[in-house]
Amino acid sequence: MDIKRLTYPYTKVYRFVITLAFAFILFVQLSLSQNVSEKKESINIGFEAGIQFTGISDPYMPISENGIGFASGFFADYFLNDIIKIRGGLYFDNRKFSLGDFNYIYDTNLVHPTTSFYSVTRNYSVNYLTIPLSLMYEKGNGRLNFFIQGTLYYSLLINSNQRGDLHVFISEKDAPYFDFPDYPEFNVPGEYSYTVPDEPFNTSDIGINLLFGATYFLKPDLGITLSPGLSYSFANVWEDSFRETSWTSLYKINIGIIYTIK
Numbered sequence: 001m002d003i004k005r006l007t008y009p010y011t012k013v014y015r016f017v018i019t020l021a022f023a024f025i026l027f028v029q030l031s032l033s034q035n036v037s038e039k040k041e042s043i044n045i046g047f048e049a050g051i052q053f054t055g056i057s058d059p060y061m062p063i064s065e066n067g068i069g070f071a072s073g074f075f076a077d078y079f080l081n082d083i084i085k086i087r088g089g090l091y092f093d094n095r096k097f098s099l100g101d102f103n104y105i106y107d108t109n110l111v112h113p114t115t116s117f118y119s120v121t122r123n124y125s126v127n128y129l130t131i132p133l134s135l136m137y138e139k140g141n142g143r144l145n146f147f148i149q150g151t152l153y154y155s156l157l158i159n160s161n162q163r164g165d166l167h168v169f170i171s172e173k174d175a176p177y178f179d180f181p182d183y184p185e186f187n188v189p190g191e192y193s194y195t196v197p198d199e200p201f202n203t204s205d206i207g208i209n210l211l212f213g214a215t216y217f218l219k220p221d222l223g224i225t226l227s228p229g230l231s232y233s234f235a236n237v238w239e240d241s242f243r244e245t246s247w248t249s250l251y252k253i254n255i256g257i258i259y260t261i262k
Helices: 003-032
Strands: 043-057 063-079 084-104 117-140 144-163 165-170 190-195 204-219 222-233 246-260
Touching (some): 043 222, 084 144, 144 222
Antiparallel strands (some): 043 246, 117 165, 204 222, 222 246
């Protein structure tokens, strides 16, 4: 067993978490060294929702297309000073994508050129419960504020919906040359469909978000937010650790409401 291969994805996560922890401590210390302001220790609550474009890179399924999912949830902010706040939340996180493969089927002696082929397309919809912890820098005139949001998130798998079948075409030219004991029907020209079993996903995901946004206050204690951004995941997509597959596209845009309660 290749221990290094098994532990490599987790080693990246540990290094990132340690680096982020040191950066967080340094950033907060520098921020708290500034003068105390009226926003210190104030609290916001809010709700946001948005769409996200997701895709993966899978060596066993080379044809990959991004899908459009969504995320929504509640959050709470706590101001450390006038421009720095931390945010925690709880979100329902839906990610969609599709995978496919296409290739020609060769005869058992690998010498007869064929026109028969197989194709498979699978559509995935994966649901997570995501817990984000953010550090935010916010600056503005009180009416319109701009912010940068860096987030460490941890997601727990809820379930997945997987659709799609394997389709095989056997040409009249190729059928006499095929000898597959497990598929005797390949000796007869035609089209065949087979059910593909569901593939188990990793039970969790961990990564980072980086968003740039703005908040416009309709009233002193009520505002609306808009924040596009991107994500990077450190975890393997599938439960099988030897099938090294990563999220390659995690782009999102959120819109929400925010209310100051203190």
